[in-house]
Amino acid sequence: MTPHPFDEAVDLQAQPDGSWLGHTSPAYANMVGPFGGITTAQALTAVLRHPERLGDPVALTVNFCAAVEKGTFVVQARPVRTNRSTQHWVIELQQAGQAVFTATAVTAVRRETWSLDEEAMPACPPPSEVALPQARAPMEFVSRYEQRPITGGLPLVWDGSGNSSLTQLWVRDQPPRPLDFASLSALADIFFPRVYIRRSTHVPVGTVSLTIYFHADASQVAQTGSGYLLGQVRAQAFRNGYFDHTGQLWNEAGVLLVTTHQLVYYKQ
Amino acid sequence: MTPHPFDEAVDLQAQPDGSWLGHTSPAYANMVGPFGGITTAQALTAVLRHPERLGDPVALTVNFCAAVEKGTFVVQARPVRTNRSTQHWVIELQQAGQAVFTATAVTAVRRETWSLDEEAMPACPPPSEVALPQARAPMEFVSRYEQRPITGGLPLVWDGSGNSSLTQLWVRDQPPRPLDFASLSALADIFFPRVYIRRSTHVPVGTVSLTIYFHADASQVAQTGSGYLLGQVRAQAFRNGYFDHTGQLWNEAGVLLVTTHQLVYYKQ
Numbered sequence: 279m280t281p282h283p284f285d286e287a288v289d290l291q292a293q294p295d296g297s298w299l300g301h302t303s304p305a306y307a308n309m310v311g312p313f314g315g316i317t318t319a320q321a322l323t324a325v326l327r328h329p330e331r332l333g334d335p336v337a338l339t340v341n342f343c344a345a346v347e348k349g350t351f352v353v354q355a356r357p358v359r360t361n362r363s364t365q366h367w368v369i370e371l372q373q374a375g376q377a378v379f380t381a382t383a384v385t386a387v388r389r390e391t392w393s394l395d396e397e398a399m400p401a402c403p404p405p406s407e408v409a410l411p412q413a414r415a416p417m418e419f420v421s422r423y424e425q426r427p428i429t430g431g432l433p434l435v436w437d438g439s440g441n442s443s444l445t446q447l448w449v450r451d452q453p454p455r456p457l458d459f460a461s462l463s464a465l466a467d468i469f470f471p472r473v474y475i476r477r478s479t480h481v482p483v484g485t486v487s488l489t490i491y492f493h494a495d496a497s498q499v500a501q502t503g504s505g506y507l508l509g510q511v512r513a514q515a516f517r518n519g520y521f522d523h524t525g526q527l528w529n530e531a532g533v534l535l536v537t538t539h540q541l542v543y544y545k546q
Numbered sequence: 547m548t549p550h551p552f553d554e555a556v557d558l559q560a561q562p563d564g565s566w567l568g569h570t571s572p573a574y575a576n577m578v579g580p581f582g583g584i585t586t587a588q589a590l591t592a593v594l595r596h597p598e599r600l601g602d603p604v605a606l607t608v609n610f611c612a613a614v615e616k617g618t619f620v621v622q623a624r625p626v627r628t629n630r631s632t633q634h635w636v637i638e639l640q641q642a643g644q645a646v647f648t649a650t651a652v653t654a655v656r657r658e659t660w661s662l663d664e665e666a667m668p669a670c671p672p673p674s675e676v677a678l679p680q681a682r683a684p685m686e687f688v689s690r691y692e693q694r695p696i697t698g699g700l701p702l703v704w705d706g707s708g709n710s711s712l713t714q715l716w717v718r719d720q721p722p723r724p725l726d727f728a729s730l731s732a733l734a735d736i737f738f739p740r741v742y743i744r745r746s747t748h749v750p751v752g753t754v755s756l757t758i759y760f761h762a763d764a765s766q767v768a769q770t771g772s773g774y775l776l777g778q779v780r781a782q783a784f785r786n787g788y789f790d791h792t793g794q795l796w797n798e799a800g801v802l803l804v805t806t807h808q809l810v811y812y813k814q
Contacts, residue, residue, distance in 0.1 A: 336754065336788050336809060337609070337754060337755040337809045339607040339650060339755070339757060341605070341634055341650050341652060343626065343627035343629075343634040344627060344629065358611065358638070358645040358648060359611035359612060359644070359645045359646070359648075361611075361612065364754065364811070366609055366611040366645070366648060368636065368638075368648055370626070370636075376627070377626040377627045377634070378627075380626060380627075380634060380636055380650050381650070382607060382609050382648050382649070382650055382755075384609060384754050384755055384809070386754075386787070386788070386811075388786040388787050388788070389786060389787050390786055391784075391786050391787050391812065391813070391814055392745070392784070392814060393783075393784050393785045393786055394744070394783075394784045395782070395783045395784075395785075396710075396711055396744070396780065396781050396782055396783065396784070397782035397783065442664075443664055476662070476664070477660070486604065486605060486632065486652050486654075487605040487607070487650075487652055487757075487759075489607060489755075489757045489807060491755075491788075491790045491807070491809045493782075493783045493785045493788070493790070494785075495785075495786055512664065513664050514663070514664055514665035514761075514794065514802065514805045515661075515662075515663045515664065515665065515761040515802045515805065516659075516660070516661050516662045516663075516664070517661045517663075517761045517762075517763075517802075518656040518657060518658055518659050518661055518763060519654070519656050519657050519659050520604050520654070520656070520759075520761070522759045522761070522805050524792060524805070524807075526782065534782065534783045534785075537782045537783065537790050537792070537807075539757060539759070539792075539805075539807050541604060541605045541652070541759045543632070543654075544659065545659070546659055546660060
């Protein structure tokens with residue numbers, strides 16, 4: 279059986295010094311360099327596979343320092359502090375001895391407590407009633423995801439119109455694959471740049487920093503299986519070269535899996 | 547003239563190895579250890595005062611690994627990648643050779659571009675029409691800020707009631723002090739734990755990770771002067787020991803200065 283392209287992409291080889299050797303995946307190529315979500319998943323995998331890991335991811339922040347060049351990279355995940363139920367990680371991805379990506383993560387052993395979702399899943403038609411998009415971006419990684427935009431899909435005409443950056447869409451791996459923390463971290467970066475949606479204008483962009491808070495524990499991730507996720511995202515401010523976005527991903531059962539934020543560079 | 551307690555708190559001594567020596571500030575003490583906002587500001591100050599710094603902060607993520615003990619600490623801010631207009635930082639704060647706090651930051655030289663705020667400042671009465679709070683937390687750092695809660699102030703009765711975690715408040719340094727990036731980073735952590743507001747119940751809490759996106763450039767920060775900031779914040783999910791919040795700070799002129807997010811540990 280051919281392995282899923284995602285599993286090939288996050289396949290890391292342990293090195294004698296505790297670091298991991300990885301390689302960029304042509305299947306997840308973006309316009310320049312790889313899809314940021316796959317680099318994020320590769321870095322998180324270095325934590326997930328670390329022999330000293332305590333608990334599951336609760337917070338992850340990644341910073342894209344430079345374009346990741348095609349080929350191999352070294353990723354180091356260092357547990358800088360281990361407490362009774364939480365662990366703090368510093369992660370760096372290098373190519374040719376230079377940092378191309380930095381990250382911090384927190385993993386934790388969770389206990390059942392009083393819980394409540396305050397951000398309700400928006401009322402949306404089910405995936406079976408939402409068509410595949412008419413407009414499709416040409417980057418290779420886009421073919422690794424099935425996306426069904428409900429609102430705020432890629433513009434059909436790039437005419438400078440637009441009055442909201444809100445996108446809601448159903449999304450899952452293509453071909454479908456049971457969700458895990460690594461693939462969830464990649465899915466958290468699936469949203470097209472908000473400036474495209476708000477302005478219907480193509481400008482150069484690049485994510486600078488991305489944060490994911492994992493509300494789902496391992497069992498909620500597993501229960502999601504290979505079902506669709508409902509993604510929702512919108513910008514709060516576009517200002518002098520940088521815009522942010524704030525988003526959420528729910529599973530079909532309505533469980534809020536992650537909340538996520540990013541800051542993106544844009545030109546013009 | 548007596549220096550402002552904030553300036554005393556972020557006063558760092560350069561060390562020969564490029565690190566900085568700092569000290570906790572009794573004026574910003576929290577229940578256990580210092581107010582997280584002041585530790586954040588101390589770490590950001592190590593970047594702001596670094597001789598190789600390029601541009602102003604655009605993104606900052608800090609992770610609270612352990613309680614900061616009373617006394618001195620060493621903070622190291624390392625520029626791991628410097629590009630043409632952006633710079634990536636890895637920051638660590640140590641006590642007794644142990645990491646107690648990690649962070650990453652991105653600084654950038656900004657250029658004027660098409661800009662737009664999508665998250666509008668909520669309609670709120672001006673600071674002069676909002677009373678000081680009736681309920682006041684006993685921690686020392688609370689006296690370093692003038693807070694005027696419009697909605698979602700600290701509960702007067704801790705009776706388990708509550709149906710929203712939304713808080714809106716006016717806030718500024720006490721005594722007033724012209725805003726800068728360091729004090730803005732501290733103000734981004736001013737919001738009381740959302741679980742208190744949502745449940746009117748006291749439970750042990752601690753911020754685990756905090757992210758700030760700076761939309762304001764240096765001139766917008768300077769123009770804010772010592773005026774009030776309008777803070778707005780709400781939780782999205784409380785789940786098995788961790789909740790998030792998502793918030794914004796505007797100045798009185800309606801400029802969205804920062805958007806901010808955090809993940810907080812809670813018990814019960």
